[in-house]
Amino acid sequence: MFVGYISWCYLLRRRINSIGVMGITVGVGALIMILSIMTGFLEESRDTVRGSLADVIIEPADIPTFDGKRLPKSADPLIAAVLKEDGVLAASPRLSWGGLLIQPGGGGFDSIRHLKNAQGNQFVFAHIVGVDVQSEYTTTNLREWLTNESDARVAVENVDDPFARPEGYAGDEPWAWIVVGEQLAEYRGLHQGSVINLITVVPDPRNGEARENNRKFLVAGTFRSKDNEVDLSRIYVDRWELSDFLSDTHEYTQVLLKLDDYEKRRDTVDATLTASLKEQGLIVSDRVRSYEVRTWEDFRGSLLGAIENERVLMGIMLALIVLVAAFTVFAILMMMVTEKRRDIGILTALGATPTSIRSIFFMIGMWNALLGCLFGAIIGVLGALNIDGIERWLSATFEVQIFNRDVYMFSHIPAVVTPLTVISIVSGALLATAIFSFFPAWRASRLHPIDALRAE
Amino acid sequence: MSQATHKDCLLVAEGIRKSFRIGDREIEILHGANLELRRSERLCLMGASGAGKSTFLHVLGLLEPPTEGRILLNGKSTWDLPMRERAALRNRHIGFVFQAYHLLPDLTALENIILPARIAGAYGTLPFVKREAEQEAAEILERFGLKDRLKHKPNQLSGGERQRVSIARALFLKPEIVIADEPTGNLDTGTGERVLELLFHEQQSRGASLLLVTHDERLAERCDRVLMMEDGQIQADSSVVIPH
Numbered sequence: 001m002f003v004g005y006i007s008w009c010y011l012l013r014r015r016i017n018s019i020g021v022m023g024i025t026v027g028v029g030a031l032i033m034i035l036s037i038m039t040g041f042l043e044e045s046r047d048t049v050r051g052s053l054a055d056v057i058i059e060p061a062d063i064p065t066f067d068g069k070r071l072p073k074s075a076d077p078l079i080a081a082v083l084k085e086d087g088v089l090a091a092s093p094r095l096s097w098g099g100l101l102i103q104p105g106g107g108g109f110d111s112i113r114h115l116k117n118a119q120g121n122q123f124v125f126a127h128i129v130g131v132d133v134q135s136e137y138t139t140t141n142l143r144e145w146l147t148n149e150s151d152a153r154v155a156v157e158n159v160d161d162p163f164a165r166p167e168g169y170a171g172d173e174p175w176a177w178i179v180v181g182e183q184l185a186e187y188r189g190l191h192q193g194s195v196i197n198l199i200t201v202v203p204d205p206r207n208g209e210a211r212e213n214n215r216k217f218l219v220a221g222t223f224r225s226k227d228n229e230v231d232l233s234r235i236y237v238d239r240w241e242l243s244d245f246l247s248d249t250h251e252y253t254q255v256l257l258k259l260d261d262y263e264k265r266r267d268t269v270d271a272t273l274t275a276s277l278k279e280q281g282l283i284v285s286d287r288v289r290s291y292e293v294r295t296w297e298d299f300r301g302s303l304l305g306a307i308e309n310e311r312v313l314m315g316i317m318l319a320l321i322v323l324v325a326a327f328t329v330f331a332i333l334m335m336m337v338t339e340k341r342r343d344i345g346i347l348t349a350l351g352a353t354p355t356s357i358r359s360i361f362f363m364i365g366m367w368n369a370l371l372g373c374l375f376g377a378i379i380g381v382l383g384a385l386n387i388d389g390i391e392r393w394l395s396a397t398f399e400v401q402i403f404n405r406d407v408y409m410f411s412h413i414p415a416v417v418t419p420l421t422v423i424s425i426v427s428g429a430l431l432a433t434a435i436f437s438f439f440p441a442w443r444a445s446r447l448h449p450i451d452a453l454r455a456e
Numbered sequence: 457m458s459q460a461t462h463k464d465c466l467l468v469a470e471g472i473r474k475s476f477r478i479g480d481r482e483i484e485i486l487h488g489a490n491l492e493l494r495r496s497e498r499l500c501l502m503g504a505s506g507a508g509k510s511t512f513l514h515v516l517g518l519l520e521p522p523t524e525g526r527i528l529l530n531g532k533s534t535w536d537l538p539m540r541e542r543a544a545l546r547n548r549h550i551g552f553v554f555q556a557y558h559l560l561p562d563l564t565a566l567e568n569i570i571l572p573a574r575i576a577g578a579y580g581t582l583p584f585v586k587r588e589a590e591q592e593a594a595e596i597l598e599r600f601g602l603k604d605r606l607k608h609k610p611n612q613l614s615g616g617e618r619q620r621v622s623i624a625r626a627l628f629l630k631p632e633i634v635i636a637d638e639p640t641g642n643l644d645t646g647t648g649e650r651v652l653e654l655l656f657h658e659q660q661s662r663g664a665s666l667l668l669v670t671h672d673e674r675l676a677e678r679c680d681r682v683l684m685m686e687d688g689q690i691q692a693d694s695s696v697v698i699p700h
């Protein structure tokens with residue numbers, strides 16, 4: 001009781017303590033703010049990456065084969081089989097192929113055989129994705145991407161049938177309509193009705209030799225996935241159009257799955273599906289953890305892992321600030337113990353025990369930590385929740401761009417404040433200060449304070 | 457010394473030896489000092505500087521352990537009690553007044569005075585009610601002529617004022633023993649006399665015993681008994697009863 005009172009008096013009436021409090025405030029505030037922002041980036045990136053894939057991607061390794069073990073060419077048996085599996089909500093076929101996009105224009109050309117003055121920058125790698133639109137909508141975020149709010153968007157006319165010829169289109173070309181990424185459209189100046197040329201390579205069914213196909217397509221609109229890479233290279237087209245473009249060699253290359261509870265099944269789903277599909281002869285893998293059945297994390301795990309690593313490193317570095325702040329408290333306490341030697345003697349004469357003297361100095365340290373954590377948590381949480389506004393204000397005031405909203409394809413700075421983060425940071429700071437306060441407090445109780453009571 | 461006399465005595469010191477370690481040398485300061493402090497008595501301890509008076513007071517006040525010997529408070533041995541109980545005894549039964557005042561510089565006069573009550577509250581020996589304690593402290597300060605100094609910090613007070621605050625603090629819990637080590641040593645004669653007058657008056661009206669160390673013969677004359685300390689021992693024949 002009097003321990004709390006005396007330590008509180010010392011805290012308030014010795015200005016030096018404000019340095020300790022401020023140090024911990026800064027450390028805790030910065031940790032909470034930065035970690036919340038990193039968590040925000042991580043979650044946003046996860047959402048983006050996950051959205052550009054599906055929960056599970058089945059990519060049979062062997063369609064078609066030339067060694068007689070031919071798997072069904074059609075996706076239907078595989079889809080029918082996986083839909084019977086536990087936890088699979090939806091499945092959609094995809095025909096995914098690589099190609100080159102060549103833009104008619106300056107150089108001018110009619111086909112791959114007639115390139116006039118073609119420039120290197122006119123060739124763009126294209127990831128051509130043939131989809132059954134309605135089915136694709138059940139497993140991926142494509143529908144949202146087509147309707148995402150964005151300044152640069154070229155809207156498709158009918159989201160339910162994005163590859164349909166726009167009503168008002170005047171031309172009468174027989175070519176199929178495609179949807180391209182917003183970034184690609186922006187860099188290439190594509191708009192509704194723009195003509196592009198796609199070139200690809202397909203196997204000759206007779207002898208397996210590489211054969212190049214090329215065809216013109218018309219741009220129906222754009223999508224925005226927020227994933228830079230996807231928005232720069234992916235081109236959506238109707239699956240049967242693509243199959244036709246590939247000379248009917250393939251009908252599908254992937255089947256995407258939507259699960260009922262991804263988090264629950266993420267660790268087991270690939271093994272169970274592989275075993276079951278292999279038994280039914282729908283994939284040919286001879287390994288248990290097959291690369292033919294993968295979760296979206298298997299596909300892009302390294303990117304997320306990098307962000308996660310960054311977050312951990314950032315946390316460790318910022319934890320050093322808290323450690324330094326706790327050390328400041330240590331220094332302040334050591335100073336106060338020396339300075340207060342006479343006070344310790346007086347308190348002893350008035351009836352205090354060494355234990356209560358120790359508690360007094362320990363509590364001064366803990367008051368520093370508690371106040372610092374309180375202020376730090378408030379500043380950190382408010383800062384993280386309002387980081388976007390703060391950044392805009394700072395950018396406007398100092399006329400420098402701190403956060404480039406185009407680079408990350410984030411329209412805002414994401415921040416996710418979790419109670420667990422706040423609690424662990426606060427308890428970490430408290431623990432560090434407690435450890436650092438212990439020694440000065442112990443020293444205070446071991447002083448021989450009576451000597452200080454002798455008349456000077 | 458018979459047991460009967462011990463019983464009448466509030467505080468008894470038997471054969472107190474005290475030595476200090478300096479480096480690897482033991483220096484004995486008290487060489488078997490004896491003392492009896494009777495109830496409500498005003499006992500004066502005199503002696504040359506360096507004789508060991510302050511050291512003796514610290515041992516008697518349960519602040520420092522004797523190297524040898526016993527201290528009995530109300531007939532009970534003290535240095536074999538647990539630390540916490542001894543501290544509680546010190547808090548409740550003994551009030552200190554020092555030459556250098558020894559107020560906590562960060563607390564106001566009022567806060568300094570009620571500090572012993574807070575500590576007693578922590579021990580549970582006396583309930584602590586802040587409002588009552590402050591009321592009582594304010595009354596004492598008013599009696600001591602410090603009505604306008606309640607909220608002053610020690611460094612805003614004169615020496616005489618500080619010593620009066622320190623006396624108020626020593627007396628606050630109505631201890632049975634007040635130990636004063638040269639309380640007027642830092643004050644001019646006039647102020648010293650007034651402060652001591654206050655101390656004597658309060659001690660008498662409360663019936664507390666006073667153990668006073670002073671170099672001032674005139675103060676000694678006003679005490680019931682005077683003991684001489686010489687070279688770490690109380691002179692056997694030094695006890696003088698001064699008739700009032």
Ligand SMILES: Nc1ncnc2c1ncn2[C@@H]1O[C@H](COP(=O)(O)OP(=O)(O)OP(=O)(O)O)[C@@H](O)[C@H]1O
Pocket residue numbers: 451454476477478485503504505506507508509510511512
């Ligand atoms: N902690 C200590 N360590 C070593 N020596 C000490 C210690 N405390 C006191 N002494 C020594 O003990 C002797 C007695 O000191 P003490 O303060 O008791 O004398 P005193 O009688 O009160 O003198 P004064 O009248 O000047 O106050 C001195 O020689 C002093 O140096």
Ligand SMILES: [Mg+2]
Pocket residue numbers: 509510511637
């Ligand atoms: Mg002395």
